[in-house]
Structure formats: structure tokens, C-alpha cells
Amino acid sequence: MADKKLRLAVLMAGACGGCDMAIVDISETLVDVLPSLEVVFWAPTVADVKYKDLEAMPDKSVDVGLISGMIRLSEHEHMSKVMRAKCNVVVAYGACASMGGIPGMANMHTKEDIFQTAYFDTFSTDNPDGITPQPSYLMDGKYDLTLPEFYPYVRPIQSVIDVDYFIGGCPPHHSVVLNALVAILKGELPPKGSWITNGKAVCDVCPRNPRNTDEKREIVKEVRRTIDGDPDENKCLLQQGYMCLGPITQGDCGALCTKVNIPCAGCGGPIPGVKDFGLRAISAIASILDNEELVNQIPSPVKLFYRYSLPSSLLGKKVKKV
Amino acid sequence: MSEWTPNLIVFACNWCTYQGADLAGSLRYDYPSNVKIIRVPCSGRVEPEFVVEAFKKGADGVFIGGCHPGDCHYKEGNYKAIRRFDLLKRILIDMGIEKERFQLEWISGSEGKRFAEAMNAFEKNVRELGPCKVKEGV
Numbered sequence: 001m002a003d004k005k006l007r008l009a010v011l012m013a014g015a016c017g018g019c020d021m022a023i024v025d026i027s028e029t030l031v032d033v034l035p036s037l038e039v040v041f042w043a044p045t046v047a048d049v050k051y052k053d054l055e056a057m058p059d060k061s062v063d064v065g066l067i068s069g070m071i072r073l074s075e076h077e078h079m080s081k082v083m084r085a086k087c088n089v090v091v092a093y094g095a096c097a098s099m100g101g102i103p104g105m106a107n108m109h110t111k112e113d114i115f116q117t118a119y120f121d122t123f124s125t126d127n128p129d130g131i132t133p134q135p136s137y138l139m140d141g142k143y144d145l146t147l148p149e150f151y152p153y154v155r156p157i158q159s160v161i162d163v164d165y166f167i168g169g170c171p172p173h174h175s176v177v178l179n180a181l182v183a184i185l186k187g188e189l190p191p192k193g194s195w196i197t198n199g200k201a202v203c204d205v206c207p208r209n210p211r212n213t214d215e216k217r218e219i220v221k222e223v224r225r226t227i228d229g230d231p232d233e234n235k236c237l238l239q240q241g242y243m244c245l246g247p248i249t250q251g252d253c254g255a256l257c258t259k260v261n262i263p264c265a266g267c268g269g270p271i272p273g274v275k276d277f278g279l280r281a282i283s284a285i286a287s288i289l290d291n292e293e294l295v296n297q298i299p300s301p302v303k304l305f306y307r308y309s310l311p312s313s314l315l316g317k318k319v320k321k322v
Numbered sequence: 323m324s325e326w327t328p329n330l331i332v333f334a335c336n337w338c339t340y341q342g343a344d345l346a347g348s349l350r351y352d353y354p355s356n357v358k359i360i361r362v363p364c365s366g367r368v369e370p371e372f373v374v375e376a377f378k379k380g381a382d383g384v385f386i387g388g389c390h391p392g393d394c395h396y397k398e399g400n401y402k403a404i405r406r407f408d409l410l411k412r413i414l415i416d417m418g419i420e421k422e423r424f425q426l427e428w429i430s431g432s433e434g435k436r437f438a439e440a441m442n443a444f445e446k447n448v449r450e451l452g453p454c455k456v457k458e459g460v
Contacts, residue, residue, distance in 0.1 A: 108416075279370035282413065286405035295408040302416045314374045319418035319455050 006185055009041035009054065009062045011083050013076035013157070014103060015069025019094035020045045022171035023066075026178050033178070036185060055082055062086045064184050066093040068171075070100050070311065071155040074135075075148035084161040089184065091196075092157040093177075095170040095267045098195075099277070100311025102170065104154045105303055107310050107317035111152045156312045166195040168250050168269025170308060176252045194272075195250065201271050202246035202264045206255035208236045221290045223297040230261065237263045238288065243304060247284045248274055267308050276314045278305035328382040328448040332359045332441070333368045337395040338430045339387025345434030353441035357385075364388070365426070366399030370410045373424060377456040383423045383448035387437070390428040400428070422447040423454060 012020055024030070024046075039047055040062055041054045065087030071077050084090055095101040106114060119125060119132050135149045157163055167180060180196045183189055190196065203209050210217045217239070224231075224241040231237055237244040237258060244263035246255070250271055257264050270277045282305060286295060298304065306313055334340040340361050346353060362368055365388025373384045386407065388400040407426045415421050425444060429437050 276371055276374065278413065279374060279410070282370045282406055282409045286409045287402045289405055292405055292408055295405055295412075298409065298412075301409060301412050305413070314371070314378050315417050315456065318416075 005036055005038040007038050007040050007061070007063045009065040009083060009087055010039070010046070011041070011043065011054075011065065011067045011079055012045050013067055013069035013080060013097065014072040014154070015094065015096050015101075017045055018171040019066075019068035019096075022094075022169075022174050022177055025174040026181075027174075029178055033181060033185070037181075051079060051082070054079075054086060057086050059085050060088055063088055065090045067091070067097050067157050068094045070096040070103055071157065071160055072103065072106075072151055073148035074151065077151075077160050080157055080161050089164045089189075090157075090161065091165045091167060091180065092163045093167050094172055095168055095269065095308045097157045098163075098166040098168055098269055098312070099309040100154050100156045101267075101308050104156075104309065104311040105307065107153050108302065109318070111150060115150075153317050154311045159311075164192050165189070166269065168195065168197070168267065169253060170267035173253045173256070175254075195269060197250045197252050197269075197272070199272055200251045202249045202251040202253070202255050202258065202268065205251040206236075206246055206258045208234060208258055210236050210239065219290045220288050220294070223289075223294050225299065226263065231263075233261055238285075243285065243298060245281055245285075245305070248277065248280050265307050266305075270309070277309040278302070278313055281305040326453060327356045328445060328453075329380055330354070330357045330383045330385065330441075330445060330448060331376045331381045332357055332385040332387060333362050333365070333372065334359050335365045335388045335395075335400075336361055336363050338389035338393065338428070339365075339437065341431030342387070342429045342433045342437040345431065346438045347434075349434045351435055351438035353438040354445040357441050357445065364394065364396050364399035365403035366394070366396065366401075368403060368406075370406060370413075373410060374414075377419065377423075377454060380454075382451075382454040383425075383444060385424070385440070385444055386426045387429045387440075388426070390430055393428075393430065419454070419456065420451055422451055 041049050043049050065083045067080055067083055067090065092098040096103060115132050119127055133147055135147055137145045139145050167176060169176060220238060220241055222241040231240050231242055242263045245266040246258060246264040248271055249264050249266045250268035253268055266277060274280045289295060334343055343359055365386055368386050376384045388403055391400060394400045404426065414424060427440055429440060
């Protein structure tokens with residue numbers, strides 16, 4: 001591998017740019033790794049290459065492709081398919097790419113609802129002609145203008161292409177990115193289709209875990225939210241009644257959030273063996289509660305338990321309006 | 323085209339509801355033939371995934387039967403079941419599935435008649451709602 005550089009492509013689909021930042025956050029170490037990397041494509045954020053440049057490359061000419069972000073526009077789907085054709089290994093990189101992520105909560109609403117809010121109902125909207133984005137428009141009778149199509153729902157990457165590996169996190173911790181790149185460079189990758197993770201839950205690496213502090217695990221007697229007051233900084237958040245999703249979330253982050261008194265929201269993705277993050281969260285949380293009354297105190301359960309994973313859940317989207 | 327019949331899945335606890343279903347049969351009580359019973363060790367064994375997966379694979383209604391509170395063979399399995407079910411219920415309603423399509427009932431091994439009645443009522447409710455709209459995920 002020393003004489004041959006690893007050719008890397010990075011695509012930002014429906015993402016915010018945080019995942020791209022996580023790659024940049026490798027900082028000095030990235031400089032060390034760079035001599036063995038050749039970034040052939042990193043768009044539309046970092047490198048000055050265009051979509052057509054990637055389209056012009058020969059098939060399977062890129063070693064590794066990272067895709068961040070979900071599929072909402074036809075542009076995302078098209079470019080993901082181009083990435084699949086050009087890259088030998090495709091990694092769904094970050095919570096959006098692997099599970100649908102925060103934008104995935106839009107699946108609780110229809111495309112029509114979203115357009116209605118965005119282009120008509122909001123206070124700051126000034127749209128007297130009632131115009132909504134159209135995929136194509138003929139301007140002045142001669143300029144054929146196009147926009148990508150807005151799909152009815154958000155989808156994770158694996159619903160449009162085959163994905164070789166998944167990396168969770170919103171954004172992924174830069175150490176995970178680095179581990180993945182090093183593993184790829186060394187050729188030490190897990191079986192295709194698996195998550196690149198240490199396989200441990202957030203609770204496993206969390207210093208507050210009663211197991212780690214030699215405390216007795218109690219049944220949860222109240223449901224609290226962070227707006228109800230600051231949690232005790234040393235005691236397990238779940239034990240205090242804060243809805244922490246640590247038990248079912250991959251702990252590659254090293255329990256960053258719980259270390260700063262914030263309950264885990266589940267961005268790391270499900271621990272191995274979990275098919276549907278939110279439903280497993282129900283099992284885990286409901287069985288440690290003291291009584292049925294507490295269940296009804298959990299606010300907005302769909303958006304709490306499926307904050308990062310609604311499009312990749314078994315239901316995937318809201319079934320219909322009721 | 324023949325008339326649509328709802329596809330109903332029942333997760334029955336081995337110690338109570340399944341025995342109740344057996345008794346309903348021995349006592350010759352009528353209940354709909356489109357009820358498909360799956361025996362589980364305990365209502366606490368029914369993971370939320372089972373219910374949603376059943377809907378995804380074409381069930382129009384899912385019924386969970388367990389022992390009466392205090393009667394659980396494993397002491398507290400049905401208490402866990404009711405908490406999970408209550409939370410699942412809130413999620414499924416938010417996701418747009420009608421609440422009549424999923425039900426948790428306590429039916430003991432001696433309540434054969436009650437099992438038959440519950441099945442008849444459940445079938446009737448689901449039949450009124452029509453086919454379930456849970457299709458393939460996105």
C-alpha cells in the first residue's frame with residue numbers, strides 16, 4: 001500500500017456539513033495520513049471538483065467513498081448511485097447517511113405539509129403568487145432551468161444503493177473516522193454490511209453507570225427533562241429519571257454527552273443486534289420504569305426515541321393522518 | 323374477488339391466554355378462523371419489534387394476551403408488558419396506526435369464553451377499520 005495512495009471520495013448528500021467537519025477535525029493526524037491518501041472528490045464542500053468530474057471517472061477507480069447525509073432530493077440519489085459505481089467501498093458516514101438522522105423526523109409529515117409550512121404559513125414568508133419549487137421551468141421561453149426533485153420522504157443511503165459499512169454519530173467522533181481510515185489503509189475491515197464500531201454501548205463507557213460506580217441499580221421513579229433542572233453530575237441519568245438512550249446506542253463517542261450532563265439522544269446508532277432503534281428503546285426504557293403512569297409522562301415519544309433513526313425504522317414514516 | 327378478511331395475529335402467553343384459547347376450543351366456543359395464535363412464554367416476551375413486524379408483514383391487527391396482574395408465571399412479566407405496550411401504543415398512534423388495531427388483554431387459562439368473546443370483538447373492530455395501511459418502509 002505504501003507505493004500506492006488510497007483514493008478517497010467524499011460526497012455530501014442531504015447533510016449539514018458537520019460530518020465533513022468531523023473529517024477535518026482529525027487535524028494534525030490527518031496531515032500524517034494525507035501522504036497515503038489522495039482525495040479525488042470532496043463535493044460540494046471542500047475540494048474544487050464538480051459532480052461531472054466524478055461522473056467522468058472510470059468505474060471502480062476510487063478505493064473508498066464516504067457519503068454523509070440522507071436522500072431527500074433526486075440529486076442525492078443520483079450522486080449516491082454515481083459514488084456506488086465509482087467506489088470499491090462505500091461507507092454510509094454519520095447518522096443521516098446510516099439511519100436518516102435529524103432530518104428523518106420530517107417523515108412524520110408529508111411533502112405537502114412541509115411545502116405548506118415552508119412556502120406559505122411561516123410568519124416571515126412573503127409569497128403572494130403562491131410559488132413552490134418546480135423540478136423544471138422554461139424561462140423567457142428559451143432557458144430550460146431545472147431543480148432536483150423533492151422526494152415525498154427522507155430515506156437513508158442504503159435504501160438507494162448497496163452500502164458496505166456504516167458509521168454512526170452526529171457527527172461521528174473524529175477518532176472513529178480516523179480508525180475507519182486506518183482500518184481501510186491496513187485492509188482490516190469487518191464483514192461487509194456491518195457498522196464500524198467497538199460494539200459497546202454508551203452505558204458501557206459511561207463513568208456514571210452504577211456498575212462503574214459500585215452503586216445499586218434502582219427502579220426509575222420519576223420522569224424528568226433537562227428543563228426541569230440540572231441533573232446530578234455523578235449519578236446515572238436514567239436513574240435520575242432523565243430519558244437517556246445510552247443502553248442501546250453505540251458508545252464509540254466515549255459517552256461525550258453524558259460526561260457533560262446531557263442525556264444520550266442516540267446519534268451513534270443501534271448497538272449490534274438491534275433492528276429498530278426506537279422500538280428497542282421502548283423495551284429498555286419502559287421496563288425500568290416503576291409504574292404505568294410514568295410512561296405517559298414521557299414527552300413526544302416518537303421524536304425522542306426516533307430522533308436519529310425514523311427513516312431506517314420498521315415503519316419508516318407516518319402511516320397516514322389520523 | 324372474495325370478501326376481505328382481516329389478518330389477525332395473537333401473541334398468547336403460554337400459561338394463561340394460550341390455555342384460555344385451548345379451553346375455548348374444548349368448550350366449542352366460536353371465534354373467527356382468521357385469528358392466528360403465536361404462543362410465547364410470557365406477555366413480557368413480546369418485544370415491540372414483534373408487533374410492528376407483524377403489521378409490516380401484513381397483519382391488520384395484533385392482540386397480546388397475558389395473565390392477570392399478579393398471576394404472571396414469572397412474577398412480573400406482565401407488568402413489564404403493560405409498560406412497554408403503553409409506550410408502544412403512544413408511538414403507534416403518533417405514527418398513524420389506529421388504536422383499535424392493537425390490544426393488550428389479560429385472559430386466564432380458565433376464561434375460554436372470554437377469549438372467544440375478545441377475539442370476536444377484536445375481529446369486528448378491525449373489520450370495521452378495513453385493511454391496515456402499513457406498507458414497505460421508505
